[in-house]
Structure formats: C-alpha cells, structure tokens
Amino acid sequence: MIKVNTEDFPWHPGMTVRALLDEKLFTFRHIIVRVNGEFVPEEDYEKQLIQDGDDVLVLHLMAGG
Amino acid sequence: MGTILKDYSYTPAKVKRGYSGKSLYINVSDLSIEQKEITDFMKEKFTGGKGFDLWYLWHAVTPETRWDSPENEIVMSVGPIGGITQYAGTGKTLVCSISPLTDMPIDSNVGGYFGPLLKFSGWDAFELQGKSEKEILIFIDGNNGRIQIEEAEDLPEDAHLLAEELTKKYAENEDDMVNISVVCTGSVAKHAYMGMLNFSFYDPRRKVCRFKQAARGGLGTILHDKKVKALVVKYRGVKPNLNDAADISTINKVGVKYHKEMHDLDHKQNKMRQIGTANTIMIMSQYDLLPTRNFQMGGDPETVKISPQVFIEEWLTQGLHDGCWYGCTMSCAKCADHFLLTTGPYAGQRVTVDGPEYECAAGLGANLGVFDPQAILEENFYCDTYGIDLISFATCTAFIMECYQRGQITREQMGGLDLRFGNSQAVLELMHLMSRGEGFGKIAGLGIRKLKKVFVEEFGADPQLLQDIGMEVKGLEYSEYAHKESLAQQGGFAMAIKGPQHDEAWLIFMDMVNKQLPTFEDKANALYYFPMFRTWFGLVGLCKLPWNDIVPADNYKTDSPAKVPEHVQNYVDLFNAVTGRNIDKEELIIQSERVYQFQRVFNVRMGKGERKDDYAPYRSLGPVTREEYLSRQELYDKQLRDFQQLDPETMDLDEKIAATRRYREDQYEQLMDAVYRRRGWTENGIPTPERLKEIGMDLPELLEVIEPKL
Numbered sequence A: 001m002i003k004v005n006t007e008d009f010p011w012h013p014g015m016t017v018r019a020l021l022d023e024k025l026f027t028f029r030h031i032i033v034r035v036n037g038e039f040v041p042e043e044d045y046e047k048q049l050i051q052d053g054d055d056v057l058v059l060h061l062m063a064g065g
Numbered sequence B: 001m002g003t004i005l006k007d008y009s010y011t012p013a014k015v016k017r018g019y020s021g022k023s024l025y026i027n028v029s030d031l032s033i034e035q036k037e038i039t040d041f042m043k044e045k046f047t048g049g050k051g052f053d054l055w056y057l058w059h060a061v062t063p064e065t066r067w068d069s070p071e072n073e074i075v076m077s078v079g080p081i082g083g084i085t086q087y088a089g090t091g092k093t094l095v096c097s098i099s100p101l102t103d104m105p106i107d108s109n110v111g112g113y114f115g116p117l118l119k120f121s122g123w124d125a126f127e128l129q130g131k132s133e134k135e136i137l138i139f140i141d142g143n144n145g146r147i148q149i150e151e152a153e154d155l156p157e158d159a160h161l162l163a164e165e166l167t168k169k170y171a172e173n174e175d176d177m178v179n180i181s182v183v184c185t186g187s188v189a190k191h192a193y194m195g196m197l198n199f200s201f202y203d204p205r206r207k208v209c210r211f212k213q214a215a216r217g218g219l220g221t222i223l224h225d226k227k228v229k230a231l232v233v234k235y236r237g238v239k240p241n242l243n244d245a246a247d248i249s250t251i252n253k254v255g256v257k258y259h260k261e262m263h264d265l266d267h268k269q270n271k272m273r274q275i276g277t278a279n280t281i282m283i284m285s286q287y288d289l290l291p292t293r294n295f296q297m298g299g300d301p302e303t304v305k306i307s308p309q310v311f312i313e314e315w316l317t318q319g320l321h322d323g324c325w326y327g328c329t330m331s332c333a334k335c336a337d338h339f340l341l342t343t344g345p346y347a348g349q350r351v352t353v354d355g356p357e358y359e360c361a362a363g364l365g366a367n368l369g370v371f372d373p374q375a376i377l378e379e380n381f382y383c384d385t386y387g388i389d390l391i392s393f394a395t396c397t398a399f400i401m402e403c404y405q406r407g408q409i410t411r412e413q414m415g416g417l418d419l420r421f422g423n424s425q426a427v428l429e430l431m432h433l434m435s436r437g438e439g440f441g442k443i444a445g446l447g448i449r450k451l452k453k454v455f456v457e458e459f460g461a462d463p464q465l466l467q468d469i470g471m472e473v474k475g476l477e478y479s480e481y482a483h484k485e486s487l488a489q490q491g492g493f494a495m496a497i498k499g500p501q502h503d504e505a506w507l508i509f510m511d512m513v514n515k516q517l518p519t520f521e522d523k524a525n526a527l528y529y530f531p532m533f534r535t536w537f538g539l540v541g542l543c544k545l546p547w548n549d550i551v552p553a554d555n556y557k558t559d560s561p562a563k564v565p566e567h568v569q570n571y572v573d574l575f576n577a578v579t580g581r582n583i584d585k586e587e588l589i590i591q592s593e594r595v596y597q598f599q600r601v602f603n604v605r606m607g608k609g610e611r612k613d614d615y616a617p618y619r620s621l622g623p624v625t626r627e628e629y630l631s632r633q634e635l636y637d638k639q640l641r642d643f644q645q646l647d648p649e650t651m652d653l654d655e656k657i658a659a660t661r662r663y664r665e666d667q668y669e670q671l672m673d674a675v676y677r678r679r680g681w682t683e684n685g686i687p688t689p690e691r692l693k694e695i696g697m698d699l700p701e702l703l704e705v706i707e708p709k710l
Ligand code: SF4
Pocket: B088, B089, B090, B091, B111, B322, B323, B324, B325, B328, B329, B330, B331, B332, B333, B543, B544, B545, B546
C-alpha cells in the first residue's frame, strides 16, 4: 500500500510514476510529483519506481477557472 | 445622424499615476451631465474598479431600489493599472448595478477597449442613472473632450450589426476604427432578465467588431430598461505610458519577464494561445467536473466530440494575435471565422464567432447534452449578438430540460418545444423565441429562481425536486463546473458574494484531488484567501487568466504553488510602479477585503447577505436522484462506511441517498460556520464591527446597516 495525496492506494511491484498516474486517471498535464518529499522531473516518470509504503504527492496546478 | 439631444464639452483630465481623478455622471432622465472628483478617501478605501463602482452605487440607491428603478445605476471603472500595455491582461473593466436576477449588487468583469479608452478620455469611472424617454446613444469623444447624447434612430438591435454600424459611424476612416469601442446589448434584453453587455474592440485583420461580455446578472437588461441603445467611446493615441506611471522601467522589466514565460511555456502548459479557456474541456470531463445534463453527472464519453483538438483543428483560426487589450500575449480570445449560420434571422450568412470559451463549450455543450461543435458555435454566436448571458442561459435551459425529462413540465407547456437533452435545434429555437419575446422564450428568460415558482404554481411541478435541481443561489445561475465531491468548491460557489460564479474561488483540484484542504479550517482559509486575492483583479483593471493559466517554470519549488507567488509579486510591483505607492502582498489582500466586506454589507442593506442566502441547492452538494447515486455507487457506499460507519449492504437505495444527504448537508453547515469565522462574520453571515475596524472600514454608513443585525 502507498499513500497518494494522503490516501491509501494499492501498490504493485514495478509500479512507476507513470503507471501510478495512469491508474489514478491523472490525465492533467500540469502537475508536480513528489515521492517522499523529493521532486520527480517529468522525464523520469517512466523510469522512477515507487516502493511499497512510499508517500506520493501529485499536485494538480490549477486554481483557476 | 440622430437628433443631438445634448452636447457637452469638457477638458479631459490627464491620467496621473493610474488615475484621471475624475468620474463621469450622466442621468438619462433629464440628460444632465456632471463631473465628480475621485477623492483620496475613495482611492484609499476602494482602490478603483469594482470598489469605485460599489461606492457610487451605494450612494445612488436605497434598500427599496430594484433593477428597474430610475435611481439604479450602471457603474463602470477600469482601475489604476488598467490600460498599461506592457503586461498581459491589463484592460479589464468592472461593471456593477442592482441586478434583476438577484435584487442586489452584481459585478461583472469584462475585456474589450471601452474601460481603458474611457480612462484615457479623462474618466476613471462612469455612472449611468435614470431612464430616458426616447431611445438614445451616448458618445464620448476623448480627444476632443466632448459628450453627445443623441436619439438612436433606425439602429439594428443585435450586437454584431449595431457595433459595426456605430464603429463605422464614429470612425473617420478605417484606421480610426480601432480607436472606438461600443457597449451595447442585443434584442434579448427587452424580454429577459439575463441580458448582458457586449464590450467591443475592432479587429483590423478580420475587419470585424469583436466582443467581450459583462455577462452576469442582467446588466444588458438594465441598459435596455434605461433606453440606452449604446455607449460609444473614441480615443486615438493609445501608447505605453498613458497612465503616467511612477516607475515605468519596473513595468517594462516585469512585462518582459512575463512575456518570455508566455513564449517559452504556454505550449507546454495550457495552450491558451491556441485554444483559450476551452483547453480544459476534456480534463474537466476526465476528472468528473464537466457539468453534464444539468449537473447530474461530471462528464460524458461523448465529450471527445467537443475536445480542444476538434476546435483547434476544425474551427478556430490559428496564428493571429487574439488579445482583448493591447499587450496581452496570452491572447486567448479565439475566433471561428467565416462560420456559416444555419438557423435564425441570419441563417445563410457567414460570420466571425468569438469563442467558444470554456463556459460556452461546457454550458451550451455538455450541460445541455449537446456534443456538437458546430451547434455550440452557432449557440455562442446567437448568445453574443442577442446579448444573452450564456452561463445563465445554459444553466437555466439545462434545468428546464431536466424538468421536462422528469415529467415536471410538458411539451405543450413549452409551446411545443421539444427541449430534450441533446436537442440543439430546440435550444437554438428557444434563443430565437427569447430574442423576439415570444412564447416559452419569454418565460425561460426569467431565470431559474422565478421559473421554479412558475413551474410549481402554474404547472404543478414538485417544489422540493425543483429546489434540489435548480442550480441557482441568490437568484444567479451557477457557472459551469460540477463540484459535488469538493466541499470547498460548494462553499466557493454558494458563499460567493454576488452569486455562484467561479471568479472568487476555484478550489476543486486543491480540495478534491490534491487533498490540500483536509479540515474545515483549511477550506475556510482558502475561502478567505482566494476570494480576497481574486477580488483584487477587479479593483485594478486586470484579467485573472494571466495569473495562473501559465506559471513560471520553477513555480513548483515554492511552498504555495496554487498562489503562483511570483505572479503575485509581479502584481504588487505593477501596482506600486503605476501608482507610486508601496503596498506588499498582505496589503493587497486588505485592499480587496475592504471592498469585499463592503459588498457583503451592501447585500445586507438590500435585504440579502445573510446565512439564509448562502445555501446551495442539493444538486451542488450531492446526488439528488437514484441515477446520480448509482452512477458513483462505489464511491458513495464507501463514504457511508468511512464517514458515517454505516453498512450500505443493509440499506436500500433511498436510505443510502437520505443518509448521504444528511451527512453532506451537515458538512456544508460546518463549512459555513468555519468560513464565516475566518471572514470575520457573525454566525448569521454579517460582517462584524470589529473586523470592519481592523481593515479600516468601520464607516458610519456600514455600521448603521449591520448594527440591527448583530
Ligand atoms: S488573457 Fe484573454 S481574456 Fe484575459 S486579457 Fe488576455 S485576451 Fe483578454
């Protein structure tokens, strides 16, 4: 199990940041990802692995409308 | 040329440090014209824009004044930063009046050239009061210091024709047409409470008048009631430092930095320059936020048919600079050129359609079940030229459609109109009927609050159901975001000061997706900061979009990325550089709060502005119907378990809906308590004298209004 934006989410071996975004249906492009507080640049989404127990923040940057 | 009824000469005041120091007052009952001083008191307490508008409006009206009382005013002002050309989004005018939909002050923020040209013609603000006997138009010649009131004879009703005719009439030649801006409504204003104001700017490449709208709250209906066909301003000679800024080099520096950001990042972020605000249609649908079929659902698989890509590839002209004021590199005012109309009085003609903006595609599209870009563009054109507030029209029509589909009203009661969801031809026919004031078109133009009464009293509809599904608060229709799963946004809409418009706060991602606002206090803090911050745009003449529809590349490194701290600092720097003052970002919020609290007290003075006026229809808070519950059953069942420790397996559907409702209504009450505390209001929503004193707004006239309510 991992935390995504403070809520539990099931983890599986080999889960990358990209896979997590796809599973959460996070399609908005203008986001910031932090894993255990560390910023993950967009070019690393495909390769950065998420470990069981990680705390992931996916901040959607829109306060607009 | 119509008969000149009044010819008035004046010496145009030069703008100093962002203010001309004068406002223009015209009473169309007796055609009197006066100049008023903009005092230091006004600048200190109200800053400009909406602040000035509300201050003048307060003194013009009484608690008994209604939208069509002669003393009601339309007031407009652009604010001290308005009109600079070095930064994006600096030409916005704020328009205020007592609204026919809400019976209290409405404010609407609009682009186009009128406000800045008015200021450069010597007027920081413009009050229009009274009611004319004959239909008139008012022409302000800012270069020659002349105001003419003339009879409006034989002029067309609809905005695209009227603005073009008046622009040609007052321009000396083609090159002069960019120096003219027209404010007018359209044929609907005669018959509906949702008439809006079009503000024009001439597009020399397309050779047409383009429009931005002061759309909300029936401002066009009021202009028509005053028998004012149009306001026209002409000012030749716009250049970068007409505001006589105290520190032009800072303005230039901040502007260059911002334009570079736009150039480097827009295509990677929101693509505002390609598609404008409609860029978010698919995203809203994917996140369950696109109001669909009267806010029942938050999206639909068919949204792909009206995706940004479809508009970009098939409809919108690319590569032209589409700013609604000089210097706007965000340039989001897109157009569909040579669009062939297929219905209504202009069927067969090719026209330029301004838009669609997000609200248009969401409201006239998904919320009506219309997933057809061509129909949306045609609806968009007719809303603009008829002078219809498309948000009120869309939300109101969605309500009518649901009432019809749920058997609350019949086709016969709608004069034969088959207003099923998705029937764009019936929607267009409704607009045409509204523009002629015929049949069901006249009834629909009353807006949801009055329609609920008609449907219940005359058609025998179920009052509770209509209360639950009629998406209005304070009499104003909701703007186009589904938000059932964001408690903060429920408050952002229903506790918005003028009615449920998202221009105060859009907190859905922060709250629902990012989970950054877990407690009532967190939500209340956001419902303090964002409404105050965003109010400021309307005090100084700025467009909100350049604030956060693009952000600096390193914005993510800041501790509050949602606030876009670098852009907030840009605004502080611009304000100081124009006015020569020395505010910081905290004082910026206080400037806004002074006006915000003033507006709340103004509502109280008009018999509104209390807790009872801040309740949302249940459709905003949760699932009203079985279909809505079932569409997200897994989520709602989980919430019953997690939040209320109930076992959904032992409950039938109606019990689950009722339990969900009890819980959500209670959450909303708790949110109100927290927000009222944070805003310095009593439990009943009245600003306290202590809070007014803290921000320097303990003015005797305000205390007199609130004291009996404490
Ligand atoms: S961002 Fe768009 S709406 Fe705002 S000023 Fe620029 S063109 Fe006008």
